Amino acid sequence: MSSVSYYTEEGLKKLKDELQELKTKGRADMAKQIAEARDKGDLSENAEYDAAKDAQGLMEMRISELEGLVGNARIKKQEDVDLSKVSILSTVKIKNLKNGMEVKYTLVSEKEADLKSGKISYESPIGKGLLNKKVGEVAEVKAPAGVMEFEVLDITLD
Numbered sequence: 001m002s003s004v005s006y007y008t009e010e011g012l013k014k015l016k017d018e019l020q021e022l023k024t025k026g027r028a029d030m031a032k033q034i035a036e037a038r039d040k041g042d043l044s045e046n047a048e049y050d051a052a053k054d055a056q057g058l059m060e061m062r063i064s065e066l067e068g069l070v071g072n073a074r075i076k077k078q079e080d081v082d083l084s085k086v087s088i089l090s091t092v093k094i095k096n097l098k099n100g101m102e103v104k105y106t107l108v109s110e111k112e113a114d115l116k117s118g119k120i121s122y123e124s125p126i127g128k129g130l131l132n133k134k135v136g137e138v139a140e141v142k143a144p145a146g147v148m149e150f151e152v153l154d155i156t157l158d
Contacts, residue, residue, distance in 0.1 A: 086132060092154070
């Protein structure tokens with residue numbers, strides 16, 4: 001399906017927990033909803049039954065997606081992170097060379113990314129631009145507004 005993705009232990013646990021929840025409780029609840037809708041009469045004109053079947057299809061699609069993600073997931077441990085360059089799970093302090101603004105980001109998987117908490121995907125344009133850069137190097141990132149330049153100031157494990 002897709003390529004290997006790297007997760008923290010916490011991030012992979014969340015995916016596995018969601019998958020387990022959908023496969024057990026989610027499927028049982030869905031079967032109950034379909035049975036209740038079926039009991040309401042003629043299936044050809046039963047909007048509730050159609051809606052339950054559609055919801056079941058969406059849930060099964062999510063289960064399939066999660067199975068693919070979990071199957072291709074690899075755990076990246078902090079002790080495996082090379083701090084000589086920007087890599088997955090490293091926290092990088094960067095400076096926007098255009099406006100002088102400094103920010104800190106931790107590079108994580110797409111599913112763990114949360115900009116509010118300073119976590120960006122290593123697959124995002126900024127994440128890709130920063131990967132393998134060393135302190136003092138400049139990353140050029142193509143954005144809709146043009147090319148942005150970020151200087152790597154520090155690499156840590158926060």
